[in-house]
Amino acid sequence: MKLFNTLTLTKEDFNPIGSEVGLYTCGPTVYNYAHLGNLRTYLFEDLLKRVLTYNGYKTKHVMNITDVGHLTDDGDDGEDKMEKGATREGKSALEIAEFYTGAFKQDLQALNIIEPTIWCKATDNIPEQIALIKELEAKGFVYQISDGLYFDTAKLTDYNKLSHLPLNDLKEGARVEANVEKKSPTDFALWKFSTEGVKRQMEWPSPWGVGFPGWHLECSAMSLKFLGDNLDIHCGGIDHINVHHSNEIAQSESATGKKFFNYWVHGAFLNIAGGKKMAKSADNFLTLDNALIKKDLSPLVYRFAALQTHYRKPMEYSEAIIANSATGLASLKSQIAVLGSELGQISVDWQAKFKAAISDDLNTPEALAVLYDLLKSNLSSADKLATILDFDQVLGLSLEKAGNITEENLPADVLNIFNNRLQARAGKNWSESDRLRDELEKLGYIIEDSGKDSAIRLK
Numbered sequence: 001m002k003l004f005n006t007l008t009l010t011k012e013d014f015n016p017i018g019s020e021v022g023l024y025t026c027g028p029t030v031y032n033y034a035h036l037g038n039l040r041t042y043l044f045e046d047l048l049k050r051v052l053t054y055n056g057y058k059t060k061h062v063m064n065i066t067d068v069g070h071l072t073d074d075g076d077d078g079e080d081k082m083e084k085g086a087t088r089e090g091k092s093a094l095e096i097a098e099f100y101t102g103a104f105k106q107d108l109q110a111l112n113i114i115e116p117t118i119w120c121k122a123t124d125n126i127p128e129q130i131a132l133i134k135e136l137e138a139k140g141f142v143y144q145i146s147d148g149l150y151f152d153t154a155k156l157t158d159y160n161k162l163s164h165l166p167l168n169d170l171k172e173g174a175r176v177e178a179n180v181e182k183k184s185p186t187d188f189a190l191w192k193f194s195t196e197g198v199k200r201q202m203e204w205p206s207p208w209g210v211g212f213p214g215w216h217l218e219c220s221a222m223s224l225k226f227l228g229d230n231l232d233i234h235c236g237g238i239d240h241i242n243v244h245h246s247n248e249i250a251q252s253e254s255a256t257g258k259k260f261f262n263y264w265v266h267g268a269f270l271n272i273a274g275g276k277k278m279a280k281s282a283d284n285f286l287t288l289d290n291a292l293i294k295k296d297l298s299p300l301v302y303r304f305a306a307l308q309t310h311y312r313k314p315m316e317y318s319e320a321i322i323a324n325s326a327t328g329l330a331s332l333k334s335q336i337a338v339l340g341s342e343l344g345q346i347s348v349d350w351q352a353k354f355k356a357a358i359s360d361d362l363n364t365p366e367a368l369a370v371l372y373d374l375l376k377s378n379l380s381s382a383d384k385l386a387t388i389l390d391f392d393q394v395l396g397l398s399l400e401k402a403g404n405i406t407e408e409n410l411p412a413d414v415l416n417i418f419n420n421r422l423q424a425r426a427g428k429n430w431s432e433s434d435r436l437r438d439e440l441e442k443l444g445y446i447i448e449d450s451g452k453d454s455a456i457r458l459k
């Protein structure tokens, strides 16, 4: 499997550190709904995880929830986005965080995005963040000014190794904040003090004074805590390269003395047709709800649209593009439906072509082309269906719902186990029912129970 690594600017062979791939994806700041641009990034990360699984890797995926410390200008000034959201809605920061975390998880589910192995919140990991600052302080990377503790980027010779930008350009980029006390514009906050006389909703004691952690710190502290030494892949949108991820690398490597993540993989932006970036602060704020669900379109139409553009290419949003994608997905599903419901064998040859495309830096346009070629090929309908459902483990388009798995076309042994499990459930023999569910899972089937009913589908 090959991945384009922002650190080396080359497509590299992927080699994990241990038996389990450690994957860290920067999560949402939960002060508002996720917009379609954010969701494009989470879709690309989901695709990456599915391709790792398809290639036989076991993954440990960590995603953080930013519920403190992310300031409105993305640097170290301005208001805390969470406290701003709370004021806007007349609620507490905690209520805002809970509400938008729930909304975010619903979006992920609607898009068939597989949840991370571990969710973690910045506010649940304050001691870990303080411990990291202490290590940096002991090693001489920290200085204090009136509003907080800062990382001294001049102590590093390779601060720009992820951005590949001349230091002067990075300094110019950071200068908008204009904090005159900072030694260099690229220095960033590790701990911010609460303003004298102002009681923040979220603040903690620390050896240096009451305050809250700088935004970049949470991702370092939590990836080190939850992934240990398995720091394989770290992802986010391209806007994170120059500041957020550069700062994560600076503080983590300075504290541990070890390399922080081998592969840095970044997704390009979703832009409004005409090239404008979609942003929460702009008026072009489109959510899954207002751009798709309210228009009676399945959220998977957006997933299908995202698959048509390679993740490192900018993607355009327009109503016409979404409408085309809806037609395209409906057409694909109808071509699958006419294959009938008999499940044949997965074609090893077609699987190899698909795997080669998708494992080449997640080349989804190429992988979809393999799918359409397969549909046109002279393979039997039953084998086509089995092969397409195999591809769908990566595409995540719920294509099994296009073809029908019914009791009539289940292999006899699977049907037998399924029926035995129904009996075990009816007799409330839960341990036997769980054992049979596991047996079916090993055979590649998933059971969905609802009330007294159970449905079976391919994994």
Ligand code: AMP
Binding pocket: 026, 027, 028, 029, 036, 037, 038, 039, 040, 041, 235, 236, 237, 238, 239, 240, 267, 268, 269, 270, 271, 277, 278, 279
């Ligand atoms: P935020 O909640 O602002 O921290 O952003 C969450 C994720 O969405 C980050 O990985 C960002 O890089 C990404 N992101 C922000 N805007 C866009 C956009 N217009 N297109 C794609 N990804 C974006």
Ligand code: ZN
Binding pocket: 025, 026, 027, 219, 244
């Ligand atoms: Zn992060």
